[in-house]
Amino acid sequence: MIVLQQLSYAHPDKHALFTNINFTVNTSERLALVGNNGSGKSTLLHIIAGNLQASGGHITIASQPYLVPQTFGQYNHLTVAAALGISEKLHALQQILDGHTDAVYFDQLQDDWTIAERAEAALAAWGLSVSDLQQPMEALSGGQKTKVFLAGIAIHKPALILMDEPTNHLDAQSREHLYRFIETCKATLLIVSHDRKLLNLMPAICELTTGNIQYYGGNYEHYLQQKQLEQDALQQDIHSHEKALRKAREKERESVERQQKRDARGKAKQEKAGVAKIMMNTLRNNAENSTAKTKDAHAEKVQSIGKELQQLRDHLPAIDKMKFDFTDASLHKGKILCSATAVNVAYSGKFLWPEALSFQISSGERIALKGGNGSGKTTLIQLILGLKQPDTGALSRAAFNHVYIDQEYALLENGLTVYEQAQAFNTGALQEHEIKTRLNRFLFTRGDWDKTCGMLSGGERMRLLLCCLNIGRQAPEMIVLDEPTNNLDISNVEILSQAIQEYRGTLVLVSHDEAFAKSIGTDREIILESGSS
Structure with a gap:
């Protein structure tokens, strides 16, 4: 075919x-x-x-x-x-x-x-x-x-x-x-x-x-x-090369030390025997050349093993190379962030939901918003974040900071370079080398720092945003994820899942990816039904 x-x-x-x-x-x-x-x-x-x-x-x-x-x-x-x-x-x-x-x-x-x-x-x-x-x-x-x-x-x-x-x-x-x-x-x-x-x-x-x-x-x-069997074999190969590299370095050090001791003993004997100065210089040069050859031979072996080791490490999954360091959100677990009683929103004179919504969101909860296409999930997010007011009912909100993460990771500014975007989140006055170290941790190497955010793939945008949240002094008190996995491959979905698992603040998720929702541990649902509009 x-x-x-x-x-x-x-x-x-x-x-x-x-x-x-x-x-x-x-x-x-x-x-x-x-x-x-x-x-x-x-x-x-x-x-x-x-x-x-x-x-x-x-x-x-x-x-x-x-x-x-x-x-x-x-x-x-x-x-x-x-x-x-x-x-x-x-x-x-x-x-x-x-x-x-x-x-x-x-x-x-x-x-x-x-x-x-x-x-x-x-x-x-x-x-x-x-x-x-x-x-x-x-x-x-x-x-x-x-x-x-x-x-x-x-x-x-x-x-x-x-x-x-x-x-x-x-x-x-x-x-x-x-x-x-x-x-x-x-x-x-x-x-x-x-x-x-x-x-x-x-x-x-x-x-x-x-x-x-x-x-x-x-x-x-x-x-x-x-893939797990392949990764297990890879890890075993990496450990074997790490062990070989340690031995090669130790052998290099010991060989150089032995050669230096032999040279020193030889020099002492020659001086005691009264060897002529010109012959002493010749013998010294020969000894130095011998030491250099020994050192070069071991250095070449160390370099060869090190190169093989790096090639093996390059095949490690991205998630194994990263380190997440989310700080705890400042709100106390259980504090009421948002409370709604019989709220509804009208579009063109018709209410969005057939029945008005009543709900409460407390700090530390992990909530999944569910509903069919057109059921008003985005509208509900706008209400929760204070970006929209209901046409009926009562809505009260505590003051809290939040990050809204959509499927395009639009929080990033396409015109900024990767480094400039990271610097924009630098509320803790980190030094330049510290920012670049964190970018490296999230797989943005020197060759990536001058790329504009608009050039990045979906997975790269996600990793950069996670890096930026880590650079910020404190994790947001609420993260809203709106179909965050749509443009991600499986490995990047796993990276996002691990990062969110480590986050301790309040989470609101909109996703049709049931496996992702399960992996990040949502603990309750708000289910929406479409109205007549």
Whole structure:
């Protein structure tokens, strides 16, 4: 179905994303593609879909692929029908039904007389209306945009389906619908995802790196087990090299000391024996050369082992290289931060929630806000943070500082460099070298300090924001996470999860990622239902 041979791709600035990839996807096979942020997963899907040209190599595809893309507004200028690639057919069908018999309409329709019925049924299956076909994509929410492209599968009935983070933005009900489809799908599937529940439905996992795609038979849990075995072997190899390096350094020191003692004894004997001065100089030079050779030989061995050790350490997971140092929030556990009685918000004269909300948030709680797309989760966050006032009911708030972290990590300023952004959080008057040390701890090395934040991937933005929070004198009293894992790969989700586990303040989470919510220990839920608006 798909055969990639020596496939390479480089950015316009000549930076190689991946090189000499060899990969095969067989007919009716279902594969998940994982890899670190920036490894090129989405790019590879777009090359297979025909939207990008590879820099080198060959690609063979047995049938026309259908791509369910990540949506970031790139389709906003199109109508739903145009985004689905069916506007021309629908127009031609309507013209024929209206009595126009021009041959051009029949050519455009291509005997696809059921296109309208299929479109209506496909959209309805994902909770969308056929009336949505002519509205612009920009009028839709993120979840609705994803549903449009998922509906396109039933419309086009492709034999090869590519999906790029399909569960991003989907509410819980729509995710379950997608999971059922994946379990029963007979087409060839290649899916990029960090959704662990979805990945556990896949019979095989493939990991993309710079120069390879490694195949792992079995679902994500099996993949993790295999990766753990690899990491255990790597750690054992690292310990072995560390031990060898210590021995080599000790042997180097002992050899140099022995040589120096021999030289000293030889000199003393020569002086006692009355050896001529010119001969003494010759013997001294010979001794120094011998010592230098001994030292160089050991230094070369030490350097070789050290280089091998560093190469091994470079393969360690990022989470093992980091150190988190969140300070405790200042509010006492249990203090009431926000209290609401029968609150509601009106849009266009209609209330957002069918029943007014009453709730209380105390310091130290970990709360998950749940609800379908359009249920008002963002509005509720605005109420909690004092950014919006309710139209009915009573709302009281204590004074507290907070950090709002969304899926784009927009708290970072795209025009600032990595170092400048870190300095902007430096409320504790840290010295320059201390800031750079912390940046290094979060994997931002010297070559990254002058990059602008706008150049960073989702995972890099997340790591930089965590670093900035560590640089700040005190952790915020409340952290609000709004779909924070949507643009993160699995390893970066784990990094974020560990950081949040160490945070001791109040947490409010909006996420459809059940595994992430469980990992950070949310202890209660506020469930929202959509109103008539």
